[in-house]
Amino acid sequence: MKKNVLIIGAGGVAQVVAHKCAQNNDVLGDIHIASRTLAKCEAIIASVKEKNALKTDGKLEAHALDAMDVDATKALIEKTGAQIVINVGSAFLNMSVMSACIETGAAYIDTAIHEDPMKICETPPWYANYEWKRREEAEKAGATVILGAGFDPGVVNAYAKLAYDEYFDKIDSIDIVDINAGNHGRYFATNFDPEINFREFTGQVWSWQNNEWISNKMFEIGKEWDLPVVGKQKAYMTGHDEVHSLSQILGVPNVRFWMGFGDHYINVFTVLKNLGLLSEQPVKTAEGVEVVPLKVVKAVLPDPGSLAPNYTGKTCIGDFVKGTKDGKEREVFIYNVADHKEAYEEVGSQGISYTAGVPAVAAAMLVATGEWDVKKMANVEELPAQPFLGLLNKIGLPTRIKDENGDRALEF
Amino acid sequence: MKKNVLIIGAGGVAQVVAHKCAQNNDVLGDIHIASRTLAKCEAIIASVKEKNALKTDGKLEAHALDAMDVDATKALIEKTGAQIVINVGSAFLNMSVMSACIETGAAYIDTAIHEDPMKICETPPWYANYEWKRREEAEKAGATVILGAGFDPGVVNAYAKLAYDEYFDKIDSIDIVDINAGNHGRYFATNFDPEINFREFTGQVWSWQNNEWISNKMFEIGKEWDLPVVGKQKAYMTGHDEVHSLSQILGVPNVRFWMGFGDHYINVFTVLKNLGLLSEQPVKTAEGVEVVPLKVVKAVLPDPGSLAPNYTGKTCIGDFVKGTKDGKEREVFIYNVADHKEAYEEVGSQGISYTAGVPAVAAAMLVATGEWDVKKMANVEELPAQPFLGLLNKIGLPTRIKDENGDRALEF
Known part of the structure; x- marks a missing residue:
């Protein structure tokens, strides 16, 4: 204790x-x-x-x-x-x-x-x-x-464990889907530290498929998911922490992570990335100032904390799990829906x-x-x-x- | 002498x-x-x-x-x-x-x-x-x-002067159109110093219309022009030096400048501008480095000089002049067409x-x-x-x- x-x-x-x-x-x-x-x-x-x-x-x-x-x-x-x-x-x-x-x-x-x-x-x-x-x-x-x-990683790992223990004899695939259907009313902002947010997407996308690590590019593989409350949403295969533990610990042959992105996010991200503005390697200005471009992008973007008062809408995050139970194929979706405004009212x-x-x-x-x-x-x-x-x-x-x-x- | x-x-x-x-x-x-x-x-x-x-x-x-x-x-x-x-x-x-x-x-x-x-x-x-x-x-x-x-300002001012002296008794409007139909093969680059290039477009667009200064936003007013050699091209009303002298010196009631932009340029520009990355005012990173965002953008973009060896295609820049001559309405387009590759071969x-x-x-x-x-x-x-x-x-x-x-x- x-x-x-x-x-x-x-x-x-x-x-x-x-x-x-x-x-x-x-x-x-x-x-x-x-x-x-x-x-x-x-x-x-x-x-x-x-x-x-x-x-x-x-x-x-x-x-x-x-x-x-x-x-x-x-x-x-x-x-x-x-x-x-x-x-x-x-x-x-x-x-x-x-x-x-x-x-x-x-x-x-x-x-x-x-x-x-x-x-x-x-x-x-x-x-x-x-x-x-x-x-x-x-x-x-x-x-x-x-x-x-x-939550992800965390609660989604517990959802996977629950499915593993209670709902399946054998799991074939776990697809974790993270949709933020909220609206902060700003031109563009990240929901947590922009530096950590962008770093998730600037390298390779690793997924675990057929018991192997597969590498893709960001936004290469997209899929529309039909979810409770938030409805049909496009999400893209993304590298994420929990893919790396669930695949090894639960012995499931397919573990993938999908994050929802609107076209506007993808456009802004693509422009910044292609110009080199998301690089973690320093550049030098003509005046000799050495600076990491990603840190300058972070400096001009809204502080994620400042979004809270005007944030509306809901998130839906959960695990689509497929496999067999008692010899029959089945699929379950274990999930949570959270509300931006309720969160703000409770904890700011x-x-x-x-x-x-x-x-x-x-x-x-x-x-x-x-x-x-x-x-x-x-x-x-x-x-x-x-x-x-x-x-x-x-x-x-x-x-x-x-x-x-x-x-x-x-x-x- | x-x-x-x-x-x-x-x-x-x-x-x-x-x-x-x-x-x-x-x-x-x-x-x-x-x-x-x-x-x-x-x-x-x-x-x-x-x-x-x-x-x-x-x-x-x-x-x-x-x-x-x-x-x-x-x-x-x-x-x-x-x-x-x-x-x-x-x-x-x-x-x-x-x-x-x-x-x-x-x-x-x-x-x-x-x-x-x-x-x-x-x-x-x-x-x-x-x-x-x-x-x-x-x-x-x-x-x-x-x-x-x-060229603009410069040659286009001489075109206006030639029209004023030779082709019209009275000029009603001068529309200067600058189209670069060339291709440098890079994701994005400016054709001259990015800092000066972007500064042209981040403030108000001033034009001289009906003998008054009119202010618009960048990319607010676009028009398709049909030009020799380069064909139909979309151009946007832009602030430019020669509008400010021609309007005062030749006494013409309408002087406007139009620059050609592709959708890709406009998209990149819009993202950078809306995020605050084209600002000439310094920001401070979380680590305390003070830097002007526009200078960081300049540092990550290709050096305009480096584009020359692979640049192909042509430019068309000229003056559409409308007015009357001998009591009749008329319109002339005085222009030049230049070739990127020929320029590179001659002067690098x-x-x-x-x-x-x-x-x-x-x-x-x-x-x-x-x-x-x-x-x-x-x-x-x-x-x-x-x-x-x-x-x-x-x-x-x-x-x-x-x-x-x-x-x-x-x-x-």
Whole structure:
């Protein structure tokens, strides 16, 4: 049983995590928020207080921290007495924050795979490049390290695990589909850090098909999906973290990820990419200023956090799973629908941040209660799905299923 | 009678000017090329020598010069004995180079209006903001200052003057149409300095209609034109230097400029502009690097000079003039067609640089022979058109006319 949470990061997802931790501080204990910019942590705390989100009286504190600095992170973990660290900072921080957790015995939870700022779309399976190299170290230390506990990766991995355990004898394919049918009213914006967003799409698209890694170009393979609530939507095969774990851990021959993109997004992305403006390699201006083009694009785009107040519409994210059960072929779609405006009203963030942040808090609560305090490194599909999805039903991200018996809520 | 030429600048247009001066050094005398980067001047000299372009033996020398430094420019004019300065450097240099010329008595010739790096599309008429303020000063000093002697502005002003003198009693409208039907084979590139190119289109579009300044947005007003050789082409009303002088000097009630753009150019431009990437105002990256987005765009785009070897196709630039002659309404189109590949074979530059550079050399030759050595400031339409167009017929940019009597070459 662990308690007291340290949240690393102070962006849109951290805001959601802070609110949800506050709403469940009877289970989680003290809440600490740390990022390079103290003022951003303080703004989140002000927002939590404004909504009276703390369930019971308890600590809610801001800290300035460079989370690349392992010793400083260890010192803060020890000073705060945090036994659970939720890392929702930049994807470049994972390895250093994980080190601080393993060395102090705090549980580690993140929502996205580690990235090296100078590399894009590395060799699959991506987890084997960084995280999985440390499995033995984590187990030896008895450290609970939960990888990718956001929505995708995260909840979609639990959907896959649920299908694997309950609905199929044998799974042939898992197609994860992520549609944001929301509207932020701006000419163009990304829903999370533009740098991380674009980096997902500038390299090769890796998918797992017929038990092999297949490489495609971005926007090369598109398909229209007919989804509950958001209707028919075009989505494109995209590289994504969970393809790299599900394929290896569940032994399913086909795992693909599809993300919805409108023609306008694709056009803007294509222009920027073809001009070289999404490059992570520095260029020099005629005046001698050296700068990474992608960072300039990030600087001119709207701050994703600023989109929340005017965001309307819904997201639909889920797993189409095909296979056989009792000798018969079947297909199920396990999914969640979230609403941008409801998310903003509850926690002051838009729906994309909401779906990423709430699951990390559910994971933290399961570590706190012991159900997920596994004392080793685990991807979400290695953990029992039912308590996770049951908790998410209660705290804002209910699971539904659509199959031959209709479209209905799932209770656990 | 003046001789010896100092060329300021070492880009694509300067390359054309150097070659054409060399081909006519029996009239022009010594040739000097100066820019910030000595190596660029030396590369132009090597190209002139490779083509054996010098008509008679003569000086051809490179110099390093910061042309924003008036004293340094004066010293170079005096050292080289240049009596004619052709300024084909950045549009930000005009005022300082002009000062050096007026103070030393050298004739000044440029091909584009002065620009302030921090301002875009100023109050019309643009010439009144900088150049025309110095008319009196030039006349008092007896300095020959010829403004805008490229193709547009320049040759199109002479076409207007020719129409005014020869083909009409009264002109109702001048529509200048600039079509580049060439193909450089790259995803996207500008034909001259991207910074100057984009700056033309990011502000308001000023046109002179019914004796008033009218403001529109870029790409707001488009029209299909049917032109000789290049055929039907869509062009958009654009702000351009010559609208600002022709309207004031010839007293014509309607002067408009139309530039051809393909849908692809417009799409790329629109994306960059709407994202804020064409801004001349600095932004700061998350890492604290301060940089002007437009300069980063310039850094990632192809160097316009690099397009020349593979450029194919033709340009068509000319004046549609409407009015009355002997009581009857009439319309003429006076124009030139240039070929990218022929330009490259002759002078190592593409057609856009060729059409801008050759007229400046024709102007210099007319100053050298005295015909245009007017000892005051003048836009091209204030000078006799026939000797200028007659010389251009001989040195690479022949004039044609299309009217009720057909389509034919014009001889002078």
